[in-house]
Amino acid sequence: MAQRVTIKTIAEDLGVSHMTVSRALANHPNVNAKTRQQVLKRASDLGYVKSAAATAMRGDATGIVGLLLPNIVNEFYARFANALAIACDDRALSLIIHLTDDDAAREHQAVRRLRGVQADSVIMVPSPKADQDEELHLDDLKVVQFIRRRQEASPTSGLLVEDKKAIASAVDQLFAKGHTKIAYIGASKSLTSGATRLSAFEEAMARNGLACNPELIRTGTPSFDLGCQSARSILETRTQASALVCGGFEISNGALDTCLRQGLKMPDDIAFIGYGDPASYMWINGGISTISLPVELLAEHALDIVSSNRQPYDGKPEDRFVAASLVLRSSA
Amino acid sequence: MAQRVTIKTIAEDLGVSHMTVSRALANHPNVNAKTRQQVLKRASDLGYVKSAAATAMRGDATGIVGLLLPNIVNEFYARFANALAIACDDRALSLIIHLTDDDAAREHQAVRRLRGVQADSVIMVPSPKADQDEELHLDDLKVVQFIRRRQEASPTSGLLVEDKKAIASAVDQLFAKGHTKIAYIGASKSLTSGATRLSAFEEAMARNGLACNPELIRTGTPSFDLGCQSARSILETRTQASALVCGGFEISNGALDTCLRQGLKMPDDIAFIGYGDPASYMWINGGISTISLPVELLAEHALDIVSSNRQPYDGKPEDRFVAASLVLRSSA
């Protein structure tokens, strides 16, 4: 196979030193105009590309952004990744995606590899942390924790969704429509976002003078399955719930899947308010009401935080909150 | 910030040469057992990770797989990326995703950057090629062209979907239900996949003794918009089509969006057969009939081709075909 094209290749071709080539390519002023032209032409002809490895080894920024997501099938994450990938391409950054499946070991490996390639920064949805998990070494990375927030040894920034108001509106809306037995499925309290959403739900219930039947509140590790199973068991409960609010993307899809499979009409059989706003929600059942998050805006913020200052630690870690909103369609 | 941990850091800590550390970490036999333990412990404590840059500069494989997709919002691509990301994580590979938006310039940049980081291989959905596009330098990459196939200067492998039979079945099915005015929206003929699908459609029409009204056949650069606009204009045509077959993922979503926005009942107002099988198709309109592609299998194949032999050129380029199937639900 063809030998790798380096500045030395070009230098020898042109009978100059490799430094002249380096300077020409870097637009350094001290290069004869004619020489520069020759270098540029030759580089272009040979398809020269600067070695990222050499650059990285010198300690320069790599322009690599790591993205750790539980998965990328969930349309919310997919849209986030999509927006982020476009933004990265626009800024000449490389996006390395690792999927964690919300598993601490996978997350650990992913961070290792990102440190290996000297990624400048990582945008991550931290996995629900078990206490025995080993500490992540994040010192040389600029970290943004997305969606969920976990305490780490190194300072990390946060990009969180402020959804308490939207969840409260959801409950208010259901109450206004006469619902009193309102169920909720969300992430377990060990995740701060799980705790936050749950308390938003409970407070809104209380504010409307509604009792929270423990049978109608389900929490656990957020997943499609949790949504399915919780929805199923809620529907089986003697205390028939007339409405369901979801507090997680996967959960929402899982719960919705169960309701649809059971042939339930919404809102007649059950009023449904999902979480996240995949395009398909618009089409299902004449429109699924949902708590919608501004994905593209979130991607912008994430990249903003990590690229505002490429040197880790130079900027203080910051927390940003972006508001979710309740979108009412026909399912509630 | 903390200085990067290298084998020298560990070597100095332990008062040995960096070579001993290197050997200990590489599991080389000629290392004192006690020394090895010390090295391993220290490395683990300090969170040492081997520099990918140094490794790459020595010419070793980087374990980087590039993925070039038009976008990642389309659920087919998202599921493919998801499956590929999982497979990569399992094999300790890093997946770098670049989105091309089917644009040659973006594609060009993406390939440049992948060559810069010395990616071992690239799995790409080639953008529809305009003739004036500059040649891609793909010599040092192991390339798999996915979905679409383009002629390149360097040898590349192909991973293509064999969907002629599924498309023919779609037409047969519609004809069996009494449809005669069947419309088709697909990619333009300049893409081999576009040409293939279109001819499969035309042949099936002919076989059933049906005429192909040119007004009911639309092709172009595959996109959501093409689907929307073509569907709209087909629905406006005096020659009322009673059925619609889609020949592309984005196209399918776009056409479906238009039909749903116009409040059409399927299959009564129009029989609809989509392309690709996002989970939501199961839920929309009681189930959208579609030409379904085995995504996970495709991801396995793609990684198989590139990782069967990491050295570019050592394995001959190969073409693989994976069969699509017609999934009938309630929309046709």
Place this chain on the structure above:
DNA sequence: ATGAAAGCGCTAACAT
């Protein structure tokens, strides 16, 4: 069993 040297591609810091 351990160490020293060289080289991968690049650029900052010195020559010339």
Place this chain on the structure above:
DNA sequence: ATGTTAGCGCTTTCAT
């Protein structure tokens, strides 16, 4: 305006 040197982290080769 151009060239030489050194060093980033690592492993292969050649000593010891």
